[in-house]
Amino acid sequence: MAGPVSLTLSTDVVPFAIRAERLEILVVRQPAGWRLPGGSLGAGENLDTAASRHLTEQTGLGEVYLEQLYTFGRPRQGVGTLAVAVAYYALVPTGALAAGPAASGAATAWISAEALADLRSDHADIVGLAHRRLASKLAYSTIALQLMPERFTLSELQAVNETILGEPLDKRNFRKRILALDCIEATGEMARSGGHRPARLYRAKRPGQVDFIK
Amino acid sequence: MAGPVSLTLSTDVVPFAIRAERLEILVVRQPAGWRLPGGSLGAGENLDTAASRHLTEQTGLGEVYLEQLYTFGRPRQGVGTLAVAVAYYALVPTGALAAGPAASGAATAWISAEALADLRSDHADIVGLAHRRLASKLAYSTIALQLMPERFTLSELQAVNETILGEPLDKRNFRKRILALDCIEATGEMARSGGHRPARLYRAKRPGQVDFIK
DNA sequence: TTATGTTAGTGTCTCATTAACACTATTACA
DNA sequence: TGTAATAGTGTTAATGAGACACTAACATAA
DSSP: OOOOSEEEEEEEEEEEEEETTEEEEEEEEOSSSEEOSEEEOOTTOOHHHHHHHHHHHHHOOOSOEEEEEEEEEEEOSSTTEEEEEEEEEEEOOTTSTTHHHHHOSSOEEEEETTOOTTBOHHHHHHHHHHHHHHHHHHHHBOGGGGGSOSSBOHHHHHHHHHHHHTSOOOHHHHHHHHHHHTOEEEEEEEEOOSSSOOEEEEEESSTTOOOBOO | OOOOSEEEEEEEEEEEEEETTEEEEEEEEOSSSEEOSEEEOOTTOOHHHHHHHHHHHHHOOOSOEEEEEEEEEEEOSSTTEEEEEEEEEEEOOTTSTTHHHHHOSSOEEEEETTOOTTBOHHHHHHHHHHHHHHHHHHHHBOGGGGGSOSSBOHHHHHHHHHHHHTSOOOHHHHHHHHHHHTOEEEEEEEEOOSSSOOEEEEEESSTTOOOBOO
């Protein structure tokens, strides 16, 4: 049971948000190209805390939904050296975005979750895995609400689902399904947003909580 | 980005098998009580390899299905010390069992996956999580085949599913579903096992491979 | 003031899937 | 030859999912 010659442990976070009807991720500048937010563990710090802290420090984002994704153990330069990375993904509500990058220490950028050429390949793999996980969770949980602002219309929620899944959804079937879940409620207000009929505004009944379906 | 004061990384494996119509796990003797197989990483070893190696060394089990479950970071005795454990679960086919514990170095025992009083609470939590993950995967994958011997009857496969789910299944619906998946085939042989009609024997079409449904 | 463009909002029908259900077949053994 | 035990087999009803088109309400421009 000899320990390894050398081992490092870090967290990597894939911060997702919907911006301009696209699924984007927030990345941090590094000498060559960009990387996911993340880093090593502080003294006495646990994994979730470290992931959350690095996200905040490097991007300025506050409290967001954070979920562990997978742990990778990748050999690095130098025989006997292993870099262990615990990957997370975060869901940033629209609206928490503006404050984010501005307050950050490092240089950050939002990039498309599907154009990952500027990321190292291991980080691009993590983003792909996170995207698939997120898409599959749409089918059996209310996780999409974590990407929404406090108040939103049903059309906006549908657009978020469509963006993540990469396919259009039927408007009536979508509304039926969502309302049957009993996870959102009308606020009574309307969104007046231009030359057309105003939309009802909704909010999550249990914000911050992700329910599983059935 | 200071590193932690102290950090250990290890793997823990939940080795499941079906024995006597019960879901059981294989545990290893330790000074007080029992623990899951597992341990720290060797030089240059990656996570999956380490989990597999510890399982083999401590239990004598050979090649089995192994899947990463979750990574826990738990503070330990001593401030600033974190024990990171990457948890896996393994599915041991009936038939690979006999050879297992016999050839092992450490003292091992099979115990019920539902009576975990002899395990430390963190290990018991891992077993519970693994059990839930396994049960949910039954619904959308052919993972149950990894617990079966090379040849088996449909009734045996049904019993395995029922044991994991903890509820009875309808015989006709089960057979329809499984056969429609096109994941097993009849060998042509019959299981003659006592005072009743013999059952057809089946085998996995793609042993070692887990297919996802739909 | 009226017409036009734009998005919001609403039900029904069809098809596919799932769930419930009971009897005959084949063997070992008494 | 009868009995006990498990293997094997279809149909029907209920439920859920998917396809589908029109009216409502507002802003703006003519």
